[in-house]
Amino acid sequence: GQNIDQPTEMTATEGAIVQINCTYQTSGFNGLFWYQQHAGEAPTFLSYNVLDGLEEKGRFSSFLSRSKGYSYLLLKELQMKDSASYLCAVMDSNYQLIWGAGTKLIIKP
């Protein structure tokens, strides 16, 4: 079966750095996405990785290792507005997005 695993919840301090991990087992791989979802709102796109390595976009970076079936999202200089759920999703060989349940990130002052 296809599976995306990520921690249910994480807590971090404003101004700090946090890394959210995601491991996956899917039938085929056509890229990995990270989305941010604030409570009661729709997901918004953060990043897309299809090749191994680190993609940096401002305060957010995303890393992929295809051989390990592993990705992480790195958030720097945390702000209170970063409190949200972060969803990892993998596109499989049928071009279907397989979603993780999301990691709820709580930022404390």
Add this chain to the structure above:
Amino acid sequence: DAMVIQNPRYQVTQFGKPVTLSCSQTLNHNVMYWYQQKSSQAPKLLFHYYDKDFNNEADTPDNFQSRRPNTSFCFLDIRSPGLGDAAMYLCATSRERDPSYEQYFGPGTRLTVT
């Protein structure tokens, strides 16, 4: 400017009473998706349209139907809502199914079944 619009944002329906949720897009994207998301769970793909081609997920109940009369609009029909169908319903679009094209989500419709 809103790009993916869902109406209504909140919908209350009675057990067994048909309900229709609507989605429209100003992006002229080829692909439109309907997801069901329950609290603290991953979005679950119900079906998607690639242009006029309808693609149903194998585990989507027959109770759920969809229509796409034109490029801009897509509807989700729930023929006989049950209490278990209470969820957030998300519409998303992408230019193509190619993974390099991200999905754009609407704000969602939160469905309550009484």
